[in-house]
Amino acid sequence: MKITRKDVEHVALLSRLELGESDVAKFTGQLNAILDYIDVLSKVDTAGVEPTAHVLPLKNVMRADEPRPSLPRELALANAPEQEDGYFKVPRILEG
Amino acid sequence: MDYEVVVGLEVHTELKTATKIFCGCSTKFGAAQNTNVCPVCLGLPGVLPVLNARVVEFAVRTGLALNCRILPFSKFDRKNYYYPDLPKNFQTSQYDLPIAVDGHLDIAVGGQTRRIGITRVHMEEDAGKLVHAGSITKSEYALVDYNRTGVPLLEIVSEPDIRSAEEAKAYLEKLKAILQYIDVSDCKMEEGSLRCDANISLRPKGETKLGTKAEIKNLNSFKAVQKGLEYETARQADVLGEGGRVIQETRTWDDACGVTVSLRSKEEAHDYRYFPEPDLVPIVVDPAWVEDIRRHLPELPDARQGRLMKDYGLSAYEAGVITAGRAMAEYFDATVAAGADAKAAANWLMGELSRQLNAAGKELEDCPVAPGQLAGLIGLQAQGTVSGKLAKTVFEAMWASGKDAAAIVKEQGLVQISDAGAIEAVVDKVIAANPQSVDDFKAGKERAIGFLVGQVMKETKGRANPELVNKLLRERM
Numbered sequence: 001m002k003i004t005r006k007d008v009e010h011v012a013l014l015s016r017l018e019l020g021e022s023d024v025a026k027f028t029g030q031l032n033a034i035l036d037y038i039d040v041l042s043k044v045d046t047a048g049v050e051p052t053a054h055v056l057p058l059k060n061v062m063r064a065d066e067p068r069p070s071l072p073r074e075l076a077l078a079n080a081p082e083q084e085d086g087y088f089k090v091p092r093i094l095e096g
Numbered sequence: 097m098d099y100e101v102v103v104g105l106e107v108h109t110e111l112k113t114a115t116k117i118f119c120g121c122s123t124k125f126g127a128a129q130n131t132n133v134c135p136v137c138l139g140l141p142g143v144l145p146v147l148n149a150r151v152v153e154f155a156v157r158t159g160l161a162l163n164c165r166i167l168p169f170s171k172f173d174r175k176n177y178y179y180p181d182l183p184k185n186f187q188t189s190q191y192d193l194p195i196a197v198d199g200h201l202d203i204a205v206g207g208q209t210r211r212i213g214i215t216r217v218h219m220e221e222d223a224g225k226l227v228h229a230g231s232i233t234k235s236e237y238a239l240v241d242y243n244r245t246g247v248p249l250l251e252i253v254s255e256p257d258i259r260s261a262e263e264a265k266a267y268l269e270k271l272k273a274i275l276q277y278i279d280v281s282d283c284k285m286e287e288g289s290l291r292c293d294a295n296i297s298l299r300p301k302g303e304t305k306l307g308t309k310a311e312i313k314n315l316n317s318f319k320a321v322q323k324g325l326e327y328e329t330a331r332q333a334d335v336l337g338e339g340g341r342v343i344q345e346t347r348t349w350d351d352a353c354g355v356t357v358s359l360r361s362k363e364e365a366h367d368y369r370y371f372p373e374p375d376l377v378p379i380v381v382d383p384a385w386v387e388d389i390r391r392h393l394p395e396l397p398d399a400r401q402g403r404l405m406k407d408y409g410l411s412a413y414e415a416g417v418i419t420a421g422r423a424m425a426e427y428f429d430a431t432v433a434a435g436a437d438a439k440a441a442a443n444w445l446m447g448e449l450s451r452q453l454n455a456a457g458k459e460l461e462d463c464p465v466a467p468g469q470l471a472g473l474i475g476l477q478a479q480g481t482v483s484g485k486l487a488k489t490v491f492e493a494m495w496a497s498g499k500d501a502a503a504i505v506k507e508q509g510l511v512q513i514s515d516a517g518a519i520e521a522v523v524d525k526v527i528a529a530n531p532q533s534v535d536d537f538k539a540g541k542e543r544a545i546g547f548l549v550g551q552v553m554k555e556t557k558g559r560a561n562p563e564l565v566n567k568l569l570r571e572r573m
Contacts, residue, residue, distance in 0.1 A: 054171070058377040060378075070134050073128075090238050
């Protein structure tokens with residue numbers, strides 16, 4: 001077992017996910033299955049193969065530094081759970 | 097115990113592009129909240145970022161100016177963390193393959209030149225701005241403005257080569273000067289376009305292993321860098337001195353109270369789970385393009401300081417002050433090019449002109465007296481048309497009216513009186529009116545003549561040539 005319950009709980013916390021007891025057990029198993037499959041891939045001899053940074057055979061896709069219109073503020077804020085005075089309103093940040 | 101301070105600085109500088117790093121929203125500072133935003137910088141689902149070519153150019157230029165190696169293959173990565181100023185819940189940054197590595201810059205502190213290593217320069221996006229209702233620790237909620245989200249940043253990371261708060265300040269000043277010279281950033285600390293965090297630890301003198309560090313955030317002025325690091329040095333020395341251990345943590349500099357405060361949160365230790373950004377393809381820089389940028393780098397502060405010392409005989413201090421900012425260095429060159437004596441131009445720039453700018457809270461770019469006009473005034477002074485004292489009066493009038501020195505001298509009749517005949521009458525009058533001072537002078541009190549010269553200057557409304565007055569007084573007493 002490479003991934004323990006503790007790892008799953010840790011990653012869930014970092015990702016702000018609340019997992020039930022059964023989820024933790026399920027994901028621990030699934031993640032280990034994925035890593036086991038990676039082990040199969042790891043058997044391939046990759047000596048002399050450059051690490052892949054991107055799967056697309058593209059490089060240097062860029063745009064000129066030219067302005068384009070932004071969203072009207074009403075639209076930008078349309079999905080905000082809460083707003084105030086043109087700002088997104090969010091819960092307090094630091095815990096006590 | 098004697099401790100050695102070890103500091104490394106992380107400087108974030110906003111690039112002066114017209115648009116954001118991955119979308120066409122404006123980067124203009126001071127727009128109404130949440131008006132420079134679009135689906136890309138708000139991180140809405142289904143959007144794709146496209147890299148701003150100007151950002152790469154500025155990053156390469158910065159890397160070269162900081163003596164870095166430009167990596168031929170570079171890529172973006174996602175730095176994952178949750179904070180409400182980051183709408184995507186990750187910051188697009190660079191991790192293992194930054195655009196530039198292994199550079200350095202030289203600082204001069206206490207007459208010593210020290211080389212500070214630059215670990216890396218990487219490109220990333222800025223985060224939004226949180227407005228707290230009240231203080232960060234007490235407010236019940238926060239308001240977020242995402243205008244700044246996606247503004248291009250360079251993060252410039254130094255090696256832990258800095259050994260004092262003073263060196264940290266000198267490093268930051270030099271870095272700011274270089275960034276201004278190469279024209280990639282406005283470096284306005286008050287607008288947040290240059291921001292500084294510091295990693296600081298202490299170790300017993302002679303020890304080579306690094307001590308436990310604290311990361312200090314919010315060191316956003318030269319004074320804050322120095323004061324914050326001085327405070328933190330003392331705090332860590334106290335902890336260690338009492339046999340305690342420094343905790344590795346993030347602290348913030350509270351400028352108003354002059355202390356660093358621990359920023360504790362329930363977030364676990366930094367675990368950013370970087371991974372390659374799948375929405376952006378790699379950057380492969382053409383070596384010929386890099387060389388072209390290198391060839392077009394402007395003269396940098398150190399070279400310019402050296403030139404001013406060599407060509408004009410300015411002292412290291414004078415040349416250092418004048419070249420510390422690009423605007424002043426250019427104003428100086430323009431003044432000299434307009435015919436002014438270099439030494440005099442330096443004195444005016446460092447003295448009266450800087451004083452007026454400070455008093456008016458203005459930047460040199462907004463100076464109402466143009467370099468050519470200052471050169472005109474310096475010329476009049478050199479010819480003896482105006483005295484040194486009156487030159488200041490003329491300068492103030494130039495500042496207020498924007499007129500040339502010659503016009504003001506003519507209008508206000510400020511031409512220096514260097515005609516002995518015209519001054520003699522006043523000298524005689526002053527001698528007659530002040531017998532006590534005359535006696536004092538004759539009795540050997542050299543100081544008495546100063547008073548008499550002053551009286552003549554007063555009578556002539558400052559226009560008499562003071563050297564001539566002095567000479568005539570001595571002759572006629």
